[in-house]
Amino acid sequence: MIDYNALYEKAKKIRRNVVKMIYKAQSGHPGGSLSCVDILTALYFGKMDVDPHNPDRADRDRFVMCKGHSSPAIYATLAAKGFLLEEELDGFRQFNEDLQGSPDMLRINGIDMSTGSLGQGLSAACGMALASKIDDVDYNVYALLGDGELQEGMVWEAAMFANQYKLDNLLAIVDMNGLQIDGSTDEVMSLGSIAKKFTSFGWYVLEIDGHDFDQIFGALNTFDKIESKPVLVIANTIKGKGVSFMENACEWHSNIPNEAEFKLAMEELR
Known part of the structure; x- marks a missing residue:
């Protein structure tokens, strides 16, 4: 039985670390990092088979943070899981440190793909999922995309590929917060019906509330039952979730909190 209250508290701690990292670095992307924390918490603490003591195990599940600019969220999650020491988070976006603005698989345990160039992550995830079948090594691949990222054409090539090769060990999740750096996704480049497209x-x-653990795990359990086709979860989320003045505000895609805002955010995330 999954303890949702424990996951809620873990997600709050991850959010606190996200804000701390960005404030200390005076650089980063808080909005999209905060919107996906509940999804990451569910994956890493209730679903994925990964081991921080054996991070390169051949049959581990893989995770691709396609929206690499939301790196604070995955770094804070990896620290909570034990892949990183919490004090390493202080090195976020600092010179000569491993935790740069985009995740680097060659420098960080637990990062399965270097990302940051939007649109490429799902293709990498497809390759991993196909490799599992070719090598006859049983694992799942999870990919987290931004909704604005779906405006990249390479995503749709990967979508076609995943169906062609029946990648039923691939789960893609869209962090559907509705906003990107220039405004709403509908205004910048409308995606129409993502569900109909995929x-x-x-x-x-599947379509869910991306902040409701019951719905998230319901979707993850459904994924286990689907055969011969990939699964997409549209997770409706709130950009800046957990910090009132950041929520549903596109300027917090990449704004940096000042001292007063940082203190308020920490108070709200207690």
């Missing part, structure tokens, strides 16, 4: 590409599609 369904037409042969995917099994």
